Amino acid sequence: MSVGVLSIHGFSGGPYEVEPFTAYLRAHTDWLVEEPTLSGHGEELHMSGFTARHWLMDAELAFRSLAKKVDEVIIVGFSMGGIIALYLAKRYRVKKLVLLSAAAKYVSPKQLVKDFKMLASEAYHHNLTNNELFLRYQHKFNNVPLASTIEFMKLVKMVEPYYQHIQIPVYIVQGKMDGIVPYQTAQFLFDELSSKEKNLYFSDKGKHHICFEEDCSEWFPQVLMFLKGE
Known part of the structure; x- marks a missing residue:
């Protein structure tokens, strides 16, 4: 029985x-x-x-090709790839799902507005180079159009009704x-999904890019065991 893994990255x-x-x-399987x-x-x-429809179509074509x-x-x-994974699982025959930092909820627009206000204020006082948030997101601020962010939000809303159909x-x-x-998003997803076999791993110190955290050596093998059905 040959197995394929489709890995879908996040927004931007x-x-x-x-x-x-x-x-x-790759190292532990064929x-x-x-x-x-x-x-x-x-x-x-x-x-x-590019719109949400483009990203969903990209994922569908990749899935069909792999299948x-x-x-x-x-x-x-x-992240957003987790939401696209749920979209595919509703439409196609998928064996198992792994959702990493899945963006079923994202930082609230209110929080984003707060952050932008803080950045605007610091820009006014010529202090942006010292602002950690600015340094982290500078590249994305410059390269992610607002229209793209709105498409991301549309995609999340569009897929939300599918959760209860995932088994x-x-x-x-x-x-x-x-x-x-x-982080409460993970519990929300866990509760919403209709799957009988559900697993939830919380990384105490884990940030968004969860695959780069120190406890990967703990959860990588656990997820592999789950995927192999051991």
Whole structure:
């Protein structure tokens, strides 16, 4: 029985976001692991003009292509990729799901407005270079159009009604220190999904990019055991 893994990255990111985990899967299995880059995403962002529909179609085409090569498909979704994974699981025959920092809820628009106000104030006082938030998101502020962020929010809203229809086995991993996706989101998803086999791992010190945290050595093997059915 041949197995394929489709790994889907997050909003304004690229396959590198999940690379430590996909590398682990490659090292410990003979599975075919594929990591498409969604339109406008990757190392260089060119997001203008691309919509949620483009990203869903990219994922569907990648899924169909992989499904032709293997008997079973597992989907790993990071952040927005977790939401796309749920979309695919509703529409196609998926064996198992792994949801990493899945963005079923995101930092509230109120919080974003607060952050932007703080940045505007610091810009006025010529203090932006010292602002950690600004340094972290400077690249994205410059390269992610507001229209793209609105498309991301649309995608999340569109997929939300699907949660209760998902019945396949799922493993959810979430960092408690995630500044992008509130960590309670993982419990919300766990409760909403209709899967009989559900697992939830909280990383106490984990931030949003969960595949790069120190406790990966703990949860990587646990997720692999789940995927192998051990």
